[in-house]
Amino acid sequence: MPKLSRWQQVFFQFIFFLVALFVLLPLWQTIYLAFEGGIHWRPTELVWLPKEFTFEIFAQMWAHAGQNLSFPEALANSLIVSFGAAFFSILLGASMAYAFARFRFPGRKAGLFAMLLGAMLPPVALMTPFYILVSALGLKTSLLGLMIVYTAFAMPFCVWNMRAAFQAVPKELEEAAFLDGANRFATFWRVSLPLALPAIGIAAIVAFLIGYSEFAMGWLFVEKPDNVTLAMAISGIIGSSANSWNRLAAMALLMSLPVVALFVLFQKSIFEQMLFGNIEE
Amino acid sequence: MNGVFKEKKGLKLILNTLSVLAVILITSALRLNAVKNLPIDFDEDDYMRAAQEYALIFRAGDLANITERNYRPEHPPLNKILFGVALLTEPEFTLLADRPSSSEPNIYILRPQLYAARSVSALFGTLQAAALALVNPLAGLLLGIHSYNVKYTSQVMLEGLPALTSLLSVLAYIRWKKTGKEKKKWLLFSALFLGLTAASKYLYALVGFAILFDWVWDMDKDARKSIRAWTPLLTWGLLSLFFFYLADPYLWLNPLGRIQESLFFHSTYSASASEIVSAGYPVWQPFVWLSMSIPWHPDVLVITLDGLITIFALIGFKKLWEEERVYGIWIIVMLIFLLVWKTKWPQYILALTAPLSLAAAKGIGLSIRQLFGSKPKSARVPQKNNWRETIQAIPWLLPGIVAFVALILYPLLFQFAIALTDMNVASLYAGMNGDIWPLVWQGLSGQIEGIEFNPFENFRYMNKTLHYVGAGMLGGFFRGGASGLLIFEIVWATLSVGMQALLGISLALMLARPNVRYPNFWRTIFILPWAVPEFIGALVWLRTLNPAFGWVSMMPYSTSTGGDITLTGLLIASTWYGFPFIMLAASASLKMVPKSVYEAAALDGASGWALFREITFPLLLPLVVPALIIRSIFAFNQFYLFYVMRTRSMTTFAALSYDVMTDANQYAVSAAINIFTVAVLIILLIWFNRISRAAEGVDYA
Numbered sequence: 001m002p003k004l005s006r007w008q009q010v011f012f013q014f015i016f017f018l019v020a021l022f023v024l025l026p027l028w029q030t031i032y033l034a035f036e037g038g039i040h041w042r043p044t045e046l047v048w049l050p051k052e053f054t055f056e057i058f059a060q061m062w063a064h065a066g067q068n069l070s071f072p073e074a075l076a077n078s079l080i081v082s083f084g085a086a087f088f089s090i091l092l093g094a095s096m097a098y099a100f101a102r103f104r105f106p107g108r109k110a111g112l113f114a115m116l117l118g119a120m121l122p123p124v125a126l127m128t129p130f131y132i133l134v135s136a137l138g139l140k141t142s143l144l145g146l147m148i149v150y151t152a153f154a155m156p157f158c159v160w161n162m163r164a165a166f167q168a169v170p171k172e173l174e175e176a177a178f179l180d181g182a183n184r185f186a187t188f189w190r191v192s193l194p195l196a197l198p199a200i201g202i203a204a205i206v207a208f209l210i211g212y213s214e215f216a217m218g219w220l221f222v223e224k225p226d227n228v229t230l231a232m233a234i235s236g237i238i239g240s241s242a243n244s245w246n247r248l249a250a251m252a253l254l255m256s257l258p259v260v261a262l263f264v265l266f267q268k269s270i271f272e273q274m275l276f277g278n279i280e281e
Numbered sequence: 282m283n284g285v286f287k288e289k290k291g292l293k294l295i296l297n298t299l300s301v302l303a304v305i306l307i308t309s310a311l312r313l314n315a316v317k318n319l320p321i322d323f324d325e326d327d328y329m330r331a332a333q334e335y336a337l338i339f340r341a342g343d344l345a346n347i348t349e350r351n352y353r354p355e356h357p358p359l360n361k362i363l364f365g366v367a368l369l370t371e372p373e374f375t376l377l378a379d380r381p382s383s384s385e386p387n388i389y390i391l392r393p394q395l396y397a398a399r400s401v402s403a404l405f406g407t408l409q410a411a412a413l414a415l416v417n418p419l420a421g422l423l424l425g426i427h428s429y430n431v432k433y434t435s436q437v438m439l440e441g442l443p444a445l446t447s448l449l450s451v452l453a454y455i456r457w458k459k460t461g462k463e464k465k466k467w468l469l470f471s472a473l474f475l476g477l478t479a480a481s482k483y484l485y486a487l488v489g490f491a492i493l494f495d496w497v498w499d500m501d502k503d504a505r506k507s508i509r510a511w512t513p514l515l516t517w518g519l520l521s522l523f524f525f526y527l528a529d530p531y532l533w534l535n536p537l538g539r540i541q542e543s544l545f546f547h548s549t550y551s552a553s554a555s556e557i558v559s560a561g562y563p564v565w566q567p568f569v570w571l572s573m574s575i576p577w578h579p580d581v582l583v584i585t586l587d588g589l590i591t592i593f594a595l596i597g598f599k600k601l602w603e604e605e606r607v608y609g610i611w612i613i614v615m616l617i618f619l620l621v622w623k624t625k626w627p628q629y630i631l632a633l634t635a636p637l638s639l640a641a642a643k644g645i646g647l648s649i650r651q652l653f654g655s656k657p658k659s660a661r662v663p664q665k666n667n668w669r670e671t672i673q674a675i676p677w678l679l680p681g682i683v684a685f686v687a688l689i690l691y692p693l694l695f696q697f698a699i700a701l702t703d704m705n706v707a708s709l710y711a712g713m714n715g716d717i718w719p720l721v722w723q724g725l726s727g728q729i730e731g732i733e734f735n736p737f738e739n740f741r742y743m744n745k746t747l748h749y750v751g752a753g754m755l756g757g758f759f760r761g762g763a764s765g766l767l768i769f770e771i772v773w774a775t776l777s778v779g780m781q782a783l784l785g786i787s788l789a790l791m792l793a794r795p796n797v798r799y800p801n802f803w804r805t806i807f808i809l810p811w812a813v814p815e816f817i818g819a820l821v822w823l824r825t826l827n828p829a830f831g832w833v834s835m836m837p838y839s840t841s842t843g844g845d846i847t848l849t850g851l852l853i854a855s856t857w858y859g860f861p862f863i864m865l866a867a868s869a870s871l872k873m874v875p876k877s878v879y880e881a882a883a884l885d886g887a888s889g890w891a892l893f894r895e896i897t898f899p900l901l902l903p904l905v906v907p908a909l910i911i912r913s914i915f916a917f918n919q920f921y922l923f924y925v926m927r928t929r930s931m932t933t934f935a936a937l938s939y940d941v942m943t944d945a946n947q948y949a950v951s952a953a954i955n956i957f958t959v960a961v962l963i964i965l966l967i968w969f970n971r972i973s974r975a976a977e978g979v980d981y982a
Contacts, residue, residue: 002879002889003796012791016803019788022857023810026821088684096681103674104667111678113966118689119911120962122918124935125955128948129695136713152688157911159681164906168873184673198869206862213814216920216939231814252817259812 033249034058057250066233068225071254078229079258081143082211085150089158089207090200092151097162098188102174112163118156123210123217126152131220141223149217154207161206165199166192205262212259230255300418301411308410308425311584312403315435316396318581325395325437326387327353328361330377332398332437335365337376351531353382354539355546358531359480360442364398371397383554398437405441406434412448413635420642423590424635428574428582433628440631443478443485448635450474451607454492458499465513472517476524483543484618485632489521491614495607550624562625563848567616569768570630571637590641597644601636604643608636693959699952700755701725703732706946708747716747724749743946754953767961769931773848774916777855782909784856785863786901792864793871804868811861819925822854847931854922859912866908870901917962934958 004012028048037054065071099105100112130149139145169192177187193200215235222228228236234251331352338346351358368374371394377387410430414421424430433440450471457467471492479486496514497505504510526532532539562569574585594612602609615633619625698721702708723729731751788807792800810818874896882892920935934954942951 002794002883002892004794009796009798012794012797013799015791016788016799019784020803020806023806026818026857027809027813030817030821092680092684095677099674099677099681103670103677105671105674105678114685114690116910116914116966117959117963118685120914120918120966121689121959122915122920122935124920124939125918125958126689126692126696127939128699128942128952128955129692131948132699132709132713133692133695136715148688151684152692155681155684155688160911161908168870195873198872199866202862202865202869209811209814213816213921215816216924220943231816235816248820252813252820256813256817259814260809262812 030249030252033246034253036246057246058254061247061250061254065230065251066228066236069228069233071230071251073226074228074230074233075255075258077143077227078212078231078255081146081150081229082208084143084147085154085211086204086207088147088151089154090162090204093155093159094162094193094200097159098166098192100159100163101166102192112160115156115159115163119160121153121156123149123153123214127217127220130217134221140221141227143227146218146221146227146229147211149221150211150214153214154210157210158200158203158207161203162196162200165196165203168199169195208262209259297415297418301414301421304414304418304421304425305407305411307422309403309407311426311431312406312435315431315581316399316403319432319436319578321386321388321390321395322436322438323386324382326377326380326390327382328364328437328439329390329394329398330379331358331361332364332368333374333376333394335362336368336371339365339369347530348533349531352379354531355543355550356439356482357480357529357543359477359528360439360482362530363401363442364437367397367401368394395437399435402434402436402438402441405445406430409434409441409445409448409635412445412452413638416452417639417642419645420639423586423638423641426584426586427590427634427638428585428587429570429627429630430634431582431584432575432578433631438628439482440628443481444631444635446474446477446481447485447488447632450478451488451492451611454495455605455607462513468513468517469520472520473524475521476526477528479521479525480528483547484629486525487614487618487632488611489518491607491611493518494610494614498606547624554624560625563769564620565768565772566625567619567630568772569765570625570627572768575627590638593642593644593648594637594640595644597640597642597647600643600647601640608639611636612640696952696955699949700956701750701752702949703744703748703750704949704952705743706948707743707745709948720747720749724751750949754950755956766932766934766937770917770933770961773851773919773931773933774913776848777852777859777916777919778909778913780852780856781859781912782863782905785860785865786867786905788860789864789867789871790897792868804864807864808861810857811859811865813858815858816921816925818858819854819922822850822857823925851922851926851931854926855916855919858922859915863905863908863912867901867905870905871897874900913965914962917965918958934961 032048032050034057035053035055036050037052037056062071065074069077100108100115130152134140134145134149137145139148173191173195174187177191182190212229213231215229215231218229218232219235222232230251234248234255237247237251334350334352335347335358338344338350347362352361371391374391374394377390380387407425410421410425412421413424430444434444450473453467453470453474457464457471460467475486475489475492478488493514500510526536571591572588574587575582598609598612612633619629619632622629698717701721701724702717704717720729724731729749731753732748791797792804813821878896879892882896917933918935919933920939923932923936924939934957938951938954938958941947941954
């Protein structure tokens with residue numbers, strides 16, 4: 001793409017700054033609230049810095065995140081469930097996505113349609129049957145049950161997105177590998193998969209976030225307080241007690257931090273390591 | 282040969298005549314029934330009084346008075362005068378009381394008078410359908426049975442005459458175009474009818490703009506510069522104004538002042554009238570009217586196909602546009618006006634039902650040809666199924682298929698079964714131990730009768746034993762109970778994804794420039810909203826926008842602001858949350874573009890725009906189109922945002938279903954809502970698949 005002139009550079013930076021303001025303003029408000037010890041019910045005006053700076057809220061939160069769980073325990077539950085769901089979604093979906101991208105077979109279009117339909121379904125659209133089925137299987141209060149449910153929500157989406165990624169890989173590269181004597185699987189593993197990984201990474205992050213930020217289904221499927229996830233714990237205190245806004249802010253902040261960390265990590269692997277150099281030979 | 286040809290032509294003429302007669306018959310029968318049986322509506326008493334005033338003037342022979350009289354002067358008098366003429370057949374009477382237009386309809390109108398005036402409307406309504414039937418019999422039929430047309434051209438409303446004359450004006454204009462623009466008499470007719478339209482109700486005269494646009498569209502560039510080319514257009518416009526003036530006696534003595542008076546009324550009325558404020562219709566209410574038949578008189582308006590007509594019109598719009606553009610412009614002009622105009626009364630959509638019916642007729646024709654006719658030869662090479670590849674594909678597909686069936690297909694099937702019963706929290710156990718399957722099977726195979734069950738009347742319904750209900754509950758949704766909700770969903774998904782895409786793709790393109798400063802820094806910041814879970818993001822915005830909790834007084838709890846502001850708040854939050862995903866998808870595609878492509882193109886001297894159109898844009902599609910589709914789906918099914926914001930006036934199916942399941946414990950009802958969601962999504966998906974062929978463009982398989 002063409003390079004930027006000096007004025008364009010300034011203009012771009014200005015736009016970026018505006019968008020960043022839009023992005024960060026509400027986030028800053030959350031961070032600020034988490035350290036605000038000076039108001040006891042709720043903020044009534046725009047305040048930039050805490051009136052009384054305090055770590056108290058975090059200390060309370062860490063020991064007691066709700067439902068008799070400490071924060072690390074709830075976080076662990078969340079991570080187990082959402083990583084599990086993301087992993088299964090990619091594992092079960094990757095080969096299917098590749099087949100959709102590269103093979104012709106009867107029912108291919110119908111299958112893609114079914115995937116899109118599955119991806120379109122909001123978690124709520126399956127909650128009624130899941131609630132009954134998971135209860136009937138005796139998985140109702142276990143993390144495994146929740147993981148399965150979240151996998152169901154995430155998988156079709158992953159397949160759909162991965163198919164696009166595989167399709168975007170130039171077929172000529174695969175044909176070159178075939179000519180070199182590689183079989184279908186080796187070609188998939190060595191050529192298509194690495195090239196498609198950025199988009200698969202996106203799919204995995206989405207799958208992870210579906211589970212990590214889900215609470216409505218969680219409350220339907222988990223009864224034991226031990227298995228409450230972080231999102232559920234936060235939703236449990238929405239509007240509950242007097243200083244709930246501070247508690248909510250602190251919880252939200254702590255909950256979001258690992259995701260942000262994960263994002264920075266993924267971003268690197270997605271956008272820098274994988275792709276460049278491979279295509280240009 | 283010639284004889285056969287003539288015979289065929291004669292046969293066609295006979296068939297056409299017969300179908301026009303049939304349309305007239307059906308249309309007039311529907312209207313006569315409505316004339317007799319519809320209750321007296323708002324405004325009817327007002328226009329009756331206007332008609333009575335004119336009738337008295339005629340009786341007294343005091344015709345000069347006609348220039349001074351126009352009861353309810355916000356609307357021009359022509360249609361009211363004609364009502365007055367109809368009342369001359371009635372014996373002497375006293376005037377109805379003068380009352381504010383917002384008061385309840387005066388039901389003490391003498392029936393013979395009412396029927397006489399209504400018959401005038403019905404006559405115009407029938408003539409309009411007949412005129413359209415001359416162009417296209419099916420379209421005439423559709424217009425004849427459209428429930429809004431039946432209702433409002435069977436009451437003492439001001440819709441009948443202008444609806445007819447606006448159509449005639451367009452027909453005359455088309456006639457002029459088709460006959461080589463030689464016969465100026467057709468232009469004269471067009472102007473005449475346009476003038477009559479304006480003298481009946483201003484709204485319908487907007488059709489003049491449709492004609493104007495179409496006219497200018499057809500002029501070539503050189504012609505636009507010469508004055509001669511503009512003369513007929515100018516003449517037509519002036520003639521229209523002249524006929525308008527002639528047909529509106531109220532204007533004769535003081536034209537400018539009285540036009541001003543009525544226009545001034547409309548601007549204050551639409552902004553402040555109590556009935557408009559209390560109706561509280563959203564901006565997109567015209568779409569809601571178009572999506573459903575009139576629900577208020579189920580025993581009089583028995584044909585309820587309006588939603589279907591709109592759907593077919595969507596299908597046929599393109600064809601209509603290609604064949605005769607002015608109809609398409611007509612629809613668009615009216616839609617834009619109805620969206621912008623603050624008053625959203627249902628009768629206004631009559632301004633576009635005529636071209637809508639034409640589009641629907643084209644759509645029905647297309648659909649029939651698609652279904653039964655021989656398929657048009659596609660330019661694409663037919664995709665043959667390759668058996669070697671199929672066998673190769675099986676092991677790749679297997680894990681995905683097993684997971685999909687177990688995790689989604691079976692639960693969906695189960696949900697269907699639940700929706701056919703009355704399951705709630707009390708009868709849950711029957712679902713868990715599998716009793717539901719034999720029950721549903723017996724019900725579907727006719728061995729047991731469904732019980733009466735209306736969950737919407739009684740949310741406290743709790744029965745410990747599970748019963749078979751049948752398709753009644755599902756049917757309720759599909760018969761249009763969810764129409765307003767559906768329109769909101771579509772508006773919501775379009776607006777929110779549109780804003781996300783605009784921001785996301787622009788940022789990705791800006792960040793992909795080779796020498797842009799600090800791209801990773803900015804990118805990391807922009808990704809943050811997505812890293813924040815949706816419901817946290819919603820909380821954060823609630824905290825910002827809500828007047829009770831936040832510092833920007835914009836959100837749902839505010840009593841002083843209307844629904845639009847709520848929508849704005851929801852849109853801000855959803856854009857904030859959603860744009861990073863699209864930005865990521867676009868960035869990922871752009872990273873796959875080899876630099877050498879741009880270098881080669883730059884060497885060839887391609888400009889920035891050509892680079893974008895020929896290289897960047899096509900390469901964006903494979904990842905961005907799926908991303909857009911997915912985001913639309915998320916918007917359509919948005920739950921957490923609505924859950925947190927608690928906007929009860931605006932809600933998605935998902936949020937509604939959750940409320941029904943958790944608050945009311947009516948599992949069967951929530952399952953039925955979910956099935957409706959699935960059905961609507963399938964329809965949307967088919968449509969999406971059609972327009973997003975771009976994603977298939979790089980299909981190497």
